[in-house]
Amino acid sequence: VQFVESGGGLVQPGGSLRLSCAGSGFRFDEAIMIWLRQAPGKVREWVATSAPGGATFYTDSVKGRFTVSRDNSKNTVYLQMDSLGVDDTAVYYCQEHGSTTWGQGTQVTVSS
Secondary structure, three states, rough: EEEEEOOOEOOOOOOEEEEEEEEEOOOOOHEEEEEEEEOOOOEEEEEEEEEEOEEEEEEEHHHHOEEEEEHHOOOEEEEEEOOOOOHHHHEEEEEEEEOOOOOOEEEEEEEE
16 A cells, blocks of 8 residues: 655645645545645644545635545545645645555645
8 A cells, every 4th residue: 555645845825736646555446535734743633535436525724725636547636725824834645544554745835
């Protein structure tokens, strides 16, 4: 099982980024995929979920700003992040729900 996140970077407040996560070693089309993040000095927190049937779920702080989507043909889940704020600065990870494997994450820094 492997997760490879990409797409992070430095962005100004109010800007947007699109993160990607490629998964392998499991049935991606059947997997509940989740995005998490860990800000400096804080515990890792859940951000969003993409269920195989298309349902999506978000933590309250990102509702209306972030959109999770997936392309099963590419074994990839995405996180479109709009209206970014400094509180969104973190390392972002994706994972299959229930997995104990972690990718390297991708750093998102929101700063002017």
